[in-house]
Amino acid sequence: MDINQLVRKNVQKLTPYQSARRIGGKGDVWLNANEYPVAPHFELTEQTLNRYPEPQPEQVISRYAQYAGVTNEQLIVSRGADEAIELLMRAFCEPEQDSILYCPPTYGMYQVSAETLGVQTKTVPTKADWQLDLDAIKQNLDSVKLIYVCSPNNPTGNLIHPDDIKSLLNMAKDRALVVIDEAYIEFSPESSVIKWLATYPHLVILRTLSKAFALAGLRCGFTIANKPVIDALQKVIAPYPLATPVADIATQALSKDGINTMKLHVINLNNQKEKFANALNQLSIVEKVYPSRSNYLCVKFQDDKDVFKTLWNQGIILRDQSKSIGQKNIIRISIGTQAECEAVISALKAIK
Known part of the structure; x- marks a missing residue:
């Protein structure tokens, strides 16, 4: 067979x-x-492996919300930001109908997640200085539900100009979510767009503990957005995305120390x-x-x-x-x- x-x-x-x-x-x-x-060193404190973990561990959510300067209802935790990339497509994109848009060279999982789910992809390469080609993006927005922008960008390491991100948000209003992947933002924290959430209801931000927190092996990431977006993601996320030891260590990593x-x-x-x-x-x-x-x-x-x-x-x-x-x-x-x-x-x- x-x-x-x-x-x-x-x-x-x-x-x-x-x-x-x-x-x-x-x-x-x-x-x-x-x-x-x-490698950092942590000791497990939770000894409840006979029980299923919390669907969204309360301490992890509250500590990360406090760290990021958002409310608990603006946050969902997942198995790394990679799962968050896919959750957004599962919640917002109709397979074979809707598209995502991304701007290479950039992180490859945007494309792989879309292709896995049968979601169409549109690529608009960045300009020679690795900044967004806004005119080309504007011409390619038909059928696009999600626009992924990595800043600082992987692999190039540059920040996307904040004025260009604002232009993109204005361009996508009532059409698509703009997803800013801030996996590396701790190396340039003043450049986060997280304070823009109140102004732009279609803004989504991805974060992770893999980089500056030195916990790549933990697989713990966050989606930050306004409540309607988070509510949609809650419908499609796995019932227990974070194992108890993962939540335990994440909680410690997000303490003041x-x-x-x-x-x-x-x-x-x-x-x-x-x-x-x-x-x-x-x-x-x-x-x-x-x-x-x-x-x-x-x-x-x-x-x-x-x-x-x-x-x-x-x-x-x-x-x-x-x-x-x-x-x-x-x-x-x-x-x-x-x-x-x-x-x-x-x-x-x-x-x-």
């Missing part, structure tokens, strides 16, 4: 998202997934990023180090140097962006420890 005959046609054609772990590699220096380089620790992480990582960028800029093999408001750098290398493969073979695992729109010869490098960054510099110096 050919099981593939039973698989949905759109899934048969689907290429899975190439996550850092799916791509694989063998080595000691892992700088390809935008993770915090040092936990948030202060996160802020120290950000200071340390931003300092390390500046030193790493300066070291990269001194290498002849490097053509450009792009400014970054996140926990990674995009680096353009000389055309005839196979930097990614050379370092891969040495056990230094980076993220090759060369197949993405506008990313030729560019490699994304997560900010690691000082020793890891020094290993990258040493390996690059040896390339002739």
Whole structure:
């Protein structure tokens, strides 16, 4: 029996998202997934694994709402922001009829989630400076229900101009939700659009504990929006999205001490990023180090140097962006420890 005959046609054609772990590699220096380089330590305090967890853990919700400056009813917690990306499509997009719109180069899960659900996609590449092409977006809004914008953007690291986001919100009024993915916002907290929720009822913000909170393995993310949006998501989310240990650790991470620790992480990582960028800029093999408001750098290398493969073979695992729109010869490098960054510099110096 050919099981593939039973698989949905759109899934048969689907290429899975190439996550850092799916791509694989063998080595000691892992700088390809935008993770915090040092693991935090937590002790489990909840011993109720015989019971189902709360559908929306009250302490997690209240602590994150307080941290973000919103009300509890403006928040829903999910298995990472990845689940939130898909929940929005499940709640708002009619398969085979409605579309999402996103602006590459950007995070790949917007496309994969839409294709998995049978939702159409529209792509409007960013301009040469990686800012939104508002005129092109305006021409492509027919059938669009969700517009995904990542700021700071993954993989480029730049912030989207706030005036452009406002223009996009005005353009999409009464037509679509504008979803601002703020997974990396702790590295540039003053640039959050969260205060705009009162003005724009169709604004949605995605957050995560994976980056600055150093909890990528926890899989805990948040959708922040006005109550009608949250109410719709409550209808389609799984009954128990957060396991008890996940909620336990998230609650601790969102304590006053936990948030202060996160802020120290950000200071340390931003300092390390500046030193790493300066070291990269001194290498002849490097053509450009792009400014970054996140926990990674995009680096353009000389055309005839196979930097990614050379370092891969040495056990230094980076993220090759060369197949993405506008990313030729560019490699994304997560900010690691000082020793890891020094290993990258040493390996690059040896390339002739």
